[in-house]
């Protein structure tokens with residue numbers, strides 16, 4: 266590195282440790298190259314939802330609104346905390362995604378959201394900085410998005426304690442997290458937990474009973490514990506028995522030692538990945554008065570002010586216009602439902618195919634939500650070897666390996682392959698030996 270002598274310790278650490286591809290981009294590029302060489306190639310590496318013809322799924326109502334913004338609306342600075350109209354509209358939108366009986370309680374127990382520049386990634390980074398120092402403990406699941414390692418373990422240099430979210434049978438379980446929490450509180454002064462449902466890469470979300478088990482543990486926690494809820498894929502659920510909204514309402518009001526930070530954004534919720542707008546909402550263990558909530562929000566604004574500053578304005582203006590106009594709100598709801606139905610059809614098809622035959626090599630986990638299917642490898646091969654073979658056979662996938670937790674599997678992004686291509690993709694997948 267030519268800048269070696271100029272680098273800070275942090276700069277050197279980033280240079281030596283961060284995987285810019287977060288284990289995914291490099292495989293995406295390999296798949297794109299193959300797709301250029303052969304029109305039959307199926308690229309199931311991309312974690313954005315696309316139409317059956319390959320174009321990005323966008324929400325026309327939001328797109329129209331963005332096109333009509335004035336120069337001021339697009340280019341003026343936004344408030345550090347987010348446009349007030351936007352954060353109000355976002356809060357309402359989020360609360361409306363919960364069952365009616367959970368709304369008031371959740372509102373009473375949490376702050377107004379605050380915007381984060383840089384999408385959910387920006388929110389995770391800021392939230393991490395507010396609560397933890399280098400060397401502090403973060404419990405992270407065996408199935409997780411690669412950039413979680415970059416943000417929390419490589420940039421912030423937190424200490425990882427892994428928990429098993431998905432077992433070798435492909436089932437979701439929160440028991441290991443509960444065990445680890447109880448164990449950790451004996452030695453740690455403060456604990457962080459990263460939770461992500463629907464999960465990337467496993468496509469798994471919990472049932473209400475599973476959440477209740479976690480609630481029972483959290484009620485017993487005696488050291489300050491911060492839960493980071495990465496809600497990137499919230500509401501993309503395809504089965505009746507899973508909780509089809511953020512689990513945030515179930516994690517507030519449990520215990521004064523537990524704070525939950527909900528991190529969400531427009532990336533997947535409004536199919537606006539490049540808009541780079543995230544939000545953070547803090548939830549408490551018991552009711553707080555307005556002044557205390559404002560103080561917490563101001564702290565988050567201080568973190569934003571000293572890092573990435575205010576978030577992009579145009580998307581906040583456009584989405585506010587949509588969410589505060591009844592007709593446009595109804596329209597965008599329909600557009601979201603249409604997209605969900607397309608993903609749901611692909612999900613059902615790939616699940617059905619997986620139930621009809623068994624493979625010597627692959628075992629599908631019990632995915633039920635999100636953008637991905639995840640397949641564990643039953644024999645001695647590594648996920649990387651399998652993804653390499655699949656690439657040769659005409660299917661792009663992403664290997665996800667976590668050696669600490671014996672996790673070895675590949676991710677198939679049904680969000681970005683057409684329904685028509687799913688049987689073919691599945692045939693390639695299950696032809697692997």
Ligand SMILES: Cc1ncc(COP(=O)(O)O)c(C=O)c1O
Pocket residue numbers: 312383384385386387410461464465495497530532538541542543
């Ligand atoms: C689980 C998860 N969290 C966060 C993100 C990042 O979201 P954003 O693009 O808004 O930074 C992703 C993106 O793929 C993700 O899969």
